Amino acid sequence: MESVLTINNLTKKYGRLTAVNNLSLDVKRGDVFGILGPNGSGKTTTLGILLDVIKRTSGDFQWFDKPPTKEMRKRIGAILETPIFYPYLSATKNLEIVAKIKGAPLSNIDPVLKKVELYERKDDKFRTFSLGMKQRLSIASALVCDPEVMILDEPTNGLDPQGIAEIRELIKGIAADGKTIILASHLLDEVQKVCTHFAVLKKGNLLYTGLVDDIDKGIVNVEVASEETTLKEVLESCPFVEKVKEEDGKYVAQLSDDKQAMDINKYLFEHGIGVSHLLTQKKSLEKQFLELLAESETV
Template sequence: MSDVVLSINKLTKNFGKLCAVNQLDLEVRRGQIFGMLGPNGSGKTTTLGMLMGVTNPTSGSFTWFGEAATHHTRKKIGAVLEHPIFYPYLSGQKNLELNAMVKGADPANIAKVLDIVELSARKDDKYKTYSLGMKQRLAIASALVSDPIILILDEPTNGLDPMGIAEIREIVKRIAADGKTIILASHLLDEVQKVCSHFAVLRKGKLMHSGPVDEVGKGEETVEVMAYHDDLAVLLQEFIGSGSIKKENGVYQVTMKDGFHSQDLNKFLFEKGIVTSHLATKKKTLEKQFLEILAEAH
């Protein structure tokens, strides 16, 4: 079996004059945790909607597991798009039984997935009595019920409090450790950086960037320096490896030129007789990269 789980080819969706998704090409491989980034309205949910058969594409195509998509392929995918959707008058357990019936999954899985999302104690309560966090967790359980090869989560932490977010993140990491492929759409960059192995950036329906998360940190380095010395700013400027220097909250942010690193700066200052009280190499964050990618697009 091929390594490619999902292959998207020039997928396009127009809503009237608005082009929600524009000639999108994307590939997701087995085992990846693939983050789909983009501001609100960038076409993430529309793309996922097309992949899951609820939105009819205007043009273009995609394949799941190397074959053309039908409702049968969807049964092998666990997906939660936007909000959790369940029958409010049914209990969590009954809702999952229904999901299992539709997916043709073994009902014995239900107890297992309820355990994973820690909802076993509330399984017989009606869905409408659940808190938002519990609803999100039940949605993840329903996506897992058929033991899918691939999991699609769209903004799984939307509207949750910090504890709820941490819980969902833990669950996602645990599932990823099981070797499942995950596609995670989010506008929370921090979330994607913490969880994902690969990411793509969408803007106004167009793919702006696609690559591994590891590569984000590469490129020029920024060093934070703090020292009790009046002329620190002057000295920092003297250092030949300094690019730009900014002062933020009493800490100097020095962007290093190519080939220079924090240890070079440390050595230079030490030779000048200055001992720093704080010296740290800052990796470029996904947020910064994301904003750069979006800025390039203009």
């Protein structure tokens, strides 16, 4: 599939501090790509470089398979960190500036304001808006040029649960229109709910990149408990059990060879153990994320 964004060995140094270290990524058309990482992991710096507001130290990147120019930024709708607008101008005037810079028709403004439900407030000054409204105006501004790619940086930061839900619905709707979205977030759950692909950054290093759907595949952890005292030994002797851990009086067995809970139950039964508790642990992105961060700590 066509690449929307290719990053090759991108590095940004601030003096001795390396904010982004040798980062390479590839985003294809139609992806909803999550960049996940704790605060200070280099997400915003990376996006800033991609949008030409931050100068890179080395490496390069391509938008739409071509070297970056300002004309490409006009095809991208992007908001970094907080919503940035002229506080003394109305929502409409602010979007007018964006539309004129991007060369988009001014007739796009009203529909996008309706889409983010700010149409009734379009003549009010930006500074009178609540944080949720400001975030929604950001999304409207990113949509005003009918972009091929949207870049959203912490779009739900500081919002209440209802605001978060609204923004996520909005993003999912936009993704359903077939737009490519690059979403930076420190919220795992957000990436898991919204994205198709994700990458994990830490201190400017890429720890992992893959499909969100793959998170549930691969390693299966099954919680087992039984009255039988030999449970642990039997589990350890099982050929498709990789590891056994004790957790709150239960044993967690990590299975291999695509085996499932059913298989371990069968095996235990054949070895004369009846189980009182059997549960497949759903591996959340959070767990995987924490594991990745922990792994990188020990390296």
